[in-house]
Amino acid sequence: MAAAIALIQLDALKSGKPSLLTVALDSVSVYAQDAAAFAGGGSRGFVEGIANAPHLAQQNGELREKNAALRSQNERLREALAQAPEAQAIEHLRAALESGTLATVVGFDPEGLSRTVTLDRGTSVGIKPDDGVIDDEGVVGRVIDASPASSTVLLVTDGASKVPAVVQRGRWWGIATGTNTSIRLEYVSQDAKLKLGDVVVTGEGRSFRAGYELGRITRIDHPEGALYQSAVVAPSVAFGRLSRVLVLAR
């Protein structure tokens, strides 16, 4: 049996595609993970609900205020859009209607050595490797592996993740590399005048169109005599409570 598994896996390695064994196990495991994630999420939510009960009233008030502010902002934006030239309106509409596939995070790397998550959607709904993944807060990562029923996403905080990035304020380019807990913006030109709090967004690349938020600069390393400067970027996505994501096809 061991020899059979070894041969199947080696054959798949040679061909560069996931083996039938891997695909079968993956397809079966995603349903189990889905169920476990559902059960786990429910029980966590119940416990958190009890623990956070004293803060709920205060949070509710804050959320009402935020909601009112967002409504007012939404009205202003609608008005601005209505007054914009037709070409700009079409551009806004295109951006807003960008196609994407909704998916749910159902699993994580079982050994915790890499920052990857498993989604409950795969090639059966058109997801393929290198598709970008975002949520309502910003960039989550990119698809690195897809089977019919599930796909694996490499988070932007993984050490192997590299995304072309731009500092929004000055359009300075760099490469956003994961550090396991945050993102490091590297290869930024020395003449870029970075500031703490600057928003970093994706540049036009293989997985993302330009403009998706990666995070905000929290530290700047500007060594004398070096060719480039770098910065630490706090991700805008809360990876600890990642749940619903949107997979963007390129």
Added chain:
Amino acid sequence: MLWAANKPGETAAPAYVPDPPLWWHVALALVVALGIQATLAPYLAFRGATPSLVTLLVAWYGVRTGMLNGLAFGMIAGSSEDAIAGSTGAAWTFATGFAGLLCGRLARTWLADTKLALVPGAGLITLVRYAAFCAMLQAEGRPIPLPLLHLHVALWQSALDVAIAFVVLRTMPWLGGSDAHRR
């Protein structure tokens, strides 16, 4: 000939009687271990490391059944981890298979003289499995980013596995098997 398992003065191969647990117990335990790790890994993490219940299970099965069964079970468990992880090729398959094989071998050494054999074994096997995993990734041409950070995580994972093995074997000593297979 001297065997690794010999007590001082012994020269013959040690008697070793495999003591396999029921197959469906093991299969169920593997599903539960994989389910816990794949869905709760970030919540179980301590200093960036997640305890590897799969490694503990493979180590336990290897010690109870011997080298070949340990190898086969390790490869099945590793294949499942590769399927879930998605970015590791067949690295966990071979690394975990090797860990199972090694545990089967450890069962024939002095470690098997104690019911807590799995405690030092778990730490050792976690590190050996991680080293085999890194070697496999290199062989597959996949770079290991942040190797020092990964080593740090592997060391913590090893410590966590030792702690879990100790607690489990102290609270459920019957998991260590009967004394029949000991020398």
